[in-house]
Amino acid sequence: xxxxxxxxxxxxxxxALFGLSIAGTMLWRRKKNAEIRTKSMEQVANELxxxxxxxxxxxxxxxxxxxxxxxxxxxxxxxxxxxxxxMRGWEGETQVYLFDYSYTVSTGKTRxxxxxxxxxxxxx
Numbered sequence: 583x584x585x586x587x588x589x590x591x592x593x594x595x596x597x598a599l600f601g602l603s604i605a606g607t608m609l610w611r612r613k614k615n616a617e618i619r620t621k622s623m624e625q626v627a628n629e630l631x632x633x634x635x636x637x638x639x640x641x642x643x644x645x646x647x648x649x650x651x652x653x654x655x656x657x658x659x660x661x662x663x664x665x666x667x668x669m670r671g672w673e674g675e676t677q678v679y680l681f682d683y684s685y686t687v688s689t690g691k692t693r694x695x696x697x698x699x700x701x702x703x704x705x706x
Contacts, residue, residue, distance in 0.1 A: 616666075619682070623667040631671065632680075638665040642679065645704065651683065676705040 620636050627634035642665055646652045652663060663685035670679050684697040 620667055623669065623682075627669040630669070632669040633671065635668045635670075636666060638668060638681075640668055640670055640679070642668065642681070642702070646702065651698070651700070673703075676703050678703050 624634045624636070643652070643663075663683055666682045666684070668679060668681040670677065672678070679700075679702040681700055681702070682697055683700050684695055687694050687696060
């Protein structure tokens, strides 16, 4: 009888620990993939002679607010889009950017993060 009580008590704890270990592994894997992506984008930028920044240090968000892609998450408090892996260069008088843009789509019960590689030419 004591054995059954202990087993029924431990089962939810073991299930929770198993779930946490799977979630931790998934987060670690996502972070590792992001690091690999950043390193490869930086290598491409160096090969092409472009400036590289792992974050939006060029201030692209204010310039891009008028485009529909960057309007998806406006008005939400916590799901703002994120620009990463920014390559910048010049083609004549035109400033060109290549970067990754991620945003989260929520349907209530589920959330999905969408990441796209975007090309932007700023021709004044």
